[in-house]
Structure formats: C-alpha cells, structure tokens
Amino acid sequence: MKICVLVKEVPDAAVQKRLDPNTGLMDRSGEKNLNPYDTHAIEAAMQIKEGGSVDVEEVIAVTMGPDSAVRALHKAVSLGADRSVHLSDAALAGSDVAATGYALAQVLKRESPDLVLLGQQSDDGECYTIGAVVAEELGMPSLTQVIKMDTSTDGLTCERQAEYGYDTVKITLPAVISVGDAINEPRYPSLKAIMGAKKKPLDAVSTGDVGIDAAKVGKEHSAANWVAAKQPPAKAAGEIIEDEDTAETVEKIVAWLDERKLI
C-alpha cells in the first residue's frame, strides 16, 4: 500500500496572521512551520505503516507552495515520510480551494496512492475542504474529520463526529481521508531523523510536469474571486485580568459576576 499525506506550510502559531494590504493575499513573511493539523495525518500514516495489519511500501509527503515550503516537507520527512513531492509554480499563486484541490489531485494521480491523508484544516486557510475537492477530482470516496481509522487490505472503517453524533463508515480503497486532531498524539522527530531529512528524495515539480492546466489555477483563474477585505465591526474589548495573586484575581472575578447578578 502506498500512502500520500498532503501537508502545508503555514505561518507559525506565534505569528499574527494578517493580509498583505498590497496583494490582498495572506502576508507570508515571518516564521513558518508545518501545519500542526497535518502532523496528525503523518502520524496516522506512520501508525498504519507500523501497525502491521497492512503492508505499507511508502509514505509520501506532498505539498503545493512556494520555495520555502521545502522546510515543511523536511519536517514531514523527519516525522516519518519516506520521500516528498513539492509542487511549486508562480502560476499557482492565489489559487482558491477548488483550484488547489485540482492541482494537488494532478500530483497525486502521478503517484496513484491507495490512501491519501490530510489534516482537518490548514491553520491559515481554514477551509476544511481540500480533502473533499481532491477526492472528487480523483474519483475516490472520502470522509473528513475522522478520529478513528481501522485499516485492512480491503478498506477502512472510520469514525467521526457529524451533525447528529458519531458515525461509523466503511470505505473502500483507494480513498481520501482528512483526519481530526483527536485521532492521535503526533510523535516528536528524533534528532537523527531531523538531520537525515534533507537527504531523503525530494521531487520538485511544476505545473507542466504533472499535467496541470494553467488556465485552471492561480488567482485570475480561480472561480471564487476574493474582491475585498474589510474589518469586522469593532467589538468593545473585554476586561483582562492577569493572574498574579490568585486570591485577588478570584476576588475580582466574583465582583465582576456579582455586578452582573450572576451569582
């Protein structure tokens, strides 16, 4: 079995996310990191590989993103992926969800995986939907927000929470699964794995290499056209108490609640 894990480079959690006023796109300067939600997808792949119920030949990390995204791939490899593929092309900049999913699907077609894993969301885009787009493009069954996955050679038994409680769904392979962050506790990479990550094969491809129709990607060709960004209505900032002396803090909280007749 061959598993592809889709990973993304996102601004580090400590960086204040903002739009670049000139381009209207996300300001991508500042520290970046592997999308934390994707580490759960890599971990899920590793647990299948190490679990022994199916034979996994390869785990491949795949990303679409600018040059710097190579570092997210190195991180993915340090967490266990055998090799990685980096789709990068100026023509892809500003692609919407549908265009991004289409482009990633073209890379995946070349790999023909049995299982494609994704994170539940990208920390910056927060669309929750790339998995569903990729699945449709590949003609594969899919499920998002999966928090338990039993793998056998003929398929997967997945659990996830939907609108009315927990659902258990059986899925035939090949399939596209987005995992929820409760599925596992990702491991930390070993120092050796971090050092060795740059030596693992990294395949850099551009749109032409994987048969992406350039007229279907990029900001200008994306069907969802982001026309403007505005500020949300200002909300009066709440009061903040820094807890230095807990007895005093609690006194303040009680007074605040009491004033509002909540006790």
Place this chain on the structure above:
Amino acid sequence: MANILVYALHYEGAINKNSLGAVSEAARLAGELGGEAHAIVVGQADDALAGSLGEYGAKKVYRADAPEGLAQPVVDAMAKVIQDGDYSYALFGGGLLGFEIGAGLAARLGAGVAMEVTAVRAEGGELIAERPILGDSAISEIKYRSDVGIIIGRLNAFEARAGGSGAAPVEDVAVELSPHAQQATMVTRGEQRGADVDIEGADILVAGGRGLGKAEGFQLAEELAGAFGGNSAVAATRAVVDAGWYPYAAQIGQTGKTVAPKLYLAAGISGAIQHKVGMQASENIVAINKDANAPIFEFSDLGVVGDLNKILPKLTEAIKAKKGG
C-alpha cells in the same frame, strides 16, 4: 433565471435547523435576484417533511433516493438537478456535511466555493458572500466567476423564518450514483457517546476544554458549576468529547449544541471558530486561559490569563462563600 438550490439535511423526521435557515436565506436572496429558491432532500423523507420546506420559502423540493449522512451521494444528486435545471447558486447551512458536499460539488461543476459565510447580499444581479478569515480578524468578500456559485454558511448564520406560504410541491429525481459515491457505506449513524446531559436549558454554563488536562480535570468544572447551583451545567469542546473525557451531549459548537446562557465561563478553551459559533450569543462570556494570545480573549467580556488549576478551586470556594453569606 437566477435560481438557488439549497441542500436540506434531515434526520429522524426533522429538517436540520441550519438547513431551514439556509432555505429562508435563499428565498430572500432569490427574491432579490428575480429567481426562486428550491430545496433538495436526499434519502427517506415523506411528502409532509419535504413539502414543509415550502413554509420557509422553497418553491419546489426535489427528493432523491440515495444514502443518507454521506456527502458524495448528495453531490451526485445536486449536480444532476443543477445540470438539468437553471441554477446560479447552491447554498448550504452550517454543519459538517455542507462543507463536504459543497466542496465536492465545486470540484464536480468547476464552480467557485466559499465556506464559513456569515452574510450574503445581492448586488447588480449577483450574490456576494462575506467570509471572515484569519481567525475572524478580517472579512473577505467573494464573487463568483463560474456559472454556479457555491455558498456554505457558518453555523447559525442564517435565521430560519417560516413565512406561512404552505407546502411546496415535491418532485422525485432519479440519481445515478457515481462509482466513488458507492464506495462508502454508513455502518452506524448518530451514535450518542456518554451520558445524556442537558446544556441547552442552563442559565450558567461552565465549559471545559483540553486545558483541563485529563478527563478527571472536569471535576473542577463540575464543582464550580455546583457552586453556582441553580440552573447551571457543565459543557465541553469537541476536542475533549472526541478524547472521551466528557459526553457528546455536552458539546458546544458546529457539530454540537448552540447555547446562549446568561453566563458562559470557559476553562482551558482556546476559542476555535467551530466552538465560538455555538456560544457567541451568550450574554456574558468569561474565559480562563493561561495563553494570553488565545483567540477566546478576542470575544470574552472578562478574560483571565492564568492557570485554571490554581484559579478554579479558589473561585469555587469564593462563590460558595458568597452564596452562603
């Protein structure tokens, strides 16, 4: 004609409240565009249930016989209705399936899609969707270049309004499922994990998140709720429900309950959008979190930056003392 097709999710004989909101919103928008709002139900729905969407403004309801609770059969059904009909937009209320169906449909139709949409307006004969981004710190506006535009609402973004226009005609559509839509089958649906607790009726909710550290951490929340007494209860985030620390019935948010108590007090909750959408209408929001940058402080009336393990027990004592005295 600028018609709008709305997916109406139903379960155990009732239409989802967010779907009713989406139908109402589509009816309003279609009116402005000079078209009609139509709805589609997938799976077992009798004429009365399907037709009841007329009350919310649907002029016609399609019913497709296909598996329930999974996205891809609905993509097949909606793609067929859209291709055979005359639709400019597809609209979904908030929820999980809407995300999956809307995205799949966008890929199928080569359409643009916007999710987490909080408002839609008609302007110059087209719809513009407003989508908060970057942790709700900015709002982007989205127009569509495709023949069909797909709009996925945020939970509770659209209000359900019964207009008294009576039942809508129901039309059965035959759908041929695509091969991949047949490769997923529901084994069990809607399993309720943990005790059946009521958080919707409470005036005071003490909500606990991953910051409680472990299942036993919920005791701190329960003791605090106990100190408030009266009509108080303990609620939870999905993270801790998925981890099995607290019952699903106590979950607030996108795939849980929507609440609006007099007091909502969060302990160890980051304030993710999917949680916020289920509690932002609370009258008073208090948050205790050790991370001063936690998003929950952006929408709290009182934010306490500190360790809940230190604060909660003392707060419980202080409230008990106050009530006793």
